[in-house]
Amino acid sequence: GQSLEQPSEVTAVEGAIVQINCTYQTSGFYGLSWYQQHDGGAPTFLSYNGLDGLEETGRFSSFLSRSDSYGYLLLQELQMKDSASYFCAVLESSARQLTFGSGTQLTVLP
């Protein structure tokens, strides 16, 4: 089976930088994705890492270390609208499915 660990809550202020970590245990690891969800709405894709290293998309970056079974999502220049739940999700090579972590509730304070 798979397991993913991420913090349940993170709080930061506007303009700050926050890092949300994710560790995983899975067989046949293929890649790590990050999704954002506002108030139970549709999860929306943020980033994907198939290879080790950093992927940057605007204010958001994601990092993967396959040898450490670890990744993180970095959010810079935080804005109030970034308050949401952030899920890491593992893709397995053997299965056409995403397995989601339990999510990190990010609260951005003024």
Add this chain to the structure above:
Amino acid sequence: EPEVTQTPSHQVTQMGQEVILRCVPISNHLYFYWYRQILGQKVEFLVSFYNNEISEKSEIFDDQFSVERPDGSNFTLKIRSTKLEDSAMYFCASSERWGQVIATNEKLFFGSGTQLSVL
């Protein structure tokens, strides 16, 4: 940007009744999925569908559940006899490809969900 659409947005049903949740995936996508999320919990995989058949299913997806692609555009999830614990937000998703190139951006597009309440 193209989007996945789901209907209805809310569905209330009595325990033991059948419900059908409907989804229109993005038109050029080949892979289709149903996920669910119980309030305050994580998004859980139910089933994936490709080439008119189920590719994968989770333990949640028991004999009470079925999926169908009745025509070229719709993708449905049927719950034959609903239980109280089926109350959740059900998300449909689609993707263009799956697991073909490891470095490639693998991205699922989710619909806005159907909130199912079983009374």
